[in-house]
Amino acid sequence: MTTSVANQVQSAPLAAGESQPVVIKGPWWDRPALFRYGFVALILIVWEIVGPFINPIFFTYPTKIAAAFYTTTVSGELPYYLAQSLEVMAYGLTIALIVGIPLGIAMARIRWLDWALDLPINALYATPLVAVVPLLVLWFGIYLKAKIIVVFLFAVFPVLINTYQGVRECDKNMLEVAYSFRSSEWRVWQDVLLPFAVPYIIAGIRLAIGRGLIGMIIAEFYTTISGLGFMITRYANVFEMDKTFVPVIVLMVLGVSLTSLLKWVGRRIAPWSSANR
Numbered sequence: 001m002t003t004s005v006a007n008q009v010q011s012a013p014l015a016a017g018e019s020q021p022v023v024i025k026g027p028w029w030d031r032p033a034l035f036r037y038g039f040v041a042l043i044l045i046v047w048e049i050v051g052p053f054i055n056p057i058f059f060t061y062p063t064k065i066a067a068a069f070y071t072t073t074v075s076g077e078l079p080y081y082l083a084q085s086l087e088v089m090a091y092g093l094t095i096a097l098i099v100g101i102p103l104g105i106a107m108a109r110i111r112w113l114d115w116a117l118d119l120p121i122n123a124l125y126a127t128p129l130v131a132v133v134p135l136l137v138l139w140f141g142i143y144l145k146a147k148i149i150v151v152f153l154f155a156v157f158p159v160l161i162n163t164y165q166g167v168r169e170c171d172k173n174m175l176e177v178a179y180s181f182r183s184s185e186w187r188v189w190q191d192v193l194l195p196f197a198v199p200y201i202i203a204g205i206r207l208a209i210g211r212g213l214i215g216m217i218i219a220e221f222y223t224t225i226s227g228l229g230f231m232i233t234r235y236a237n238v239f240e241m242d243k244t245f246v247p248v249i250v251l252m253v254l255g256v257s258l259t260s261l262l263k264w265v266g267r268r269i270a271p272w273s274s275a276n277r
Helices: 032-053 062-074 077-109 111-126 133-140 144-168 172-180 185-223 227-237 241-269
Strands: 009-013 019-023
Touching: 032 062, 062 077, 062 241, 077 111, 077 144, 077 185, 077 227, 077 241, 111 144, 133 144, 133 185, 144 185, 172 185, 185 227, 185 241, 227 241
Parallel strands: none
Antiparallel strands: 009 019
C-alpha cells in the first residue's frame, strides 16, 4: 500500500533500547494546511478582483468589509450586538445539552420511555422549525426568552438523537464481557457505554452548534430588535452591503471556531475516535 511521504514513520533508538515513532515531514506542497488555507486565500483574491465590478448596491468585496468591520468594532456596535447573540446562543445551547444528553441516554436504556417518546421526537425533528418560530415569538414575546427557546429547539435534536444512537450502537460483546465479570450498572456505564458514546455525543454537539446559530439568526430576524440578525436586517434594508457582510462573516468565523474547539476537546477526551482526528 502506498502512502504519502508525510505519513511515513521511522524508529529512532532510545537509551533504554526502545524505539519511538519519528514522523518524516513531507515537502511543503504536500501539506493539508496549504490546500486548506490556500484555497480560502484564492477565494478572497478572486472576490477582491471581481467585487468592484459588481453593482455596489447588491455586492461588496473583502477590503470594504474589513473597513466596515473596523468601523463597527471601534464604534462599539459590533461588540454590542455580538454579545447579545452570544448570550442567546450560550443559554440555548447549554439547555439543549442539559436536556438532550440525559434524555438520549435514558431513551436508549429504558424501553418504555423510548417507545413513548419516539414518535413525538421524530415528528418534531421532521417539522421545519422555521414555521414554528412565529408562534414561539407570539407566545413568548420578542425578547430573550423566545430566542433561547428557538435556539434550544434547533440544537436539542442532534444532541439527543446522536446520544441515543451512540448508546444503542454499543458493542454487545463488550457489554457481555462487562456483565460476565459482574460489573455493576455504574461500572458498565463508566467503562463501556460512555466511552463508546462520547464520539457520537461530540458529533451531535457539533451539529447542534451549526443548527443553533441558524436558530439564533432566524429568531433575531423575526424580532429585529437585537443581535447580529438585527444588524443584517438593518443594513440590508438600506443597501449598505459592506456592513451587512460584517455580521455574516462573524457568524462564519464563530461557527468554524466553535466546531474546531469542540473537535480539539474531542481529541482530548476521546482520542480513540477517528472522527476527532
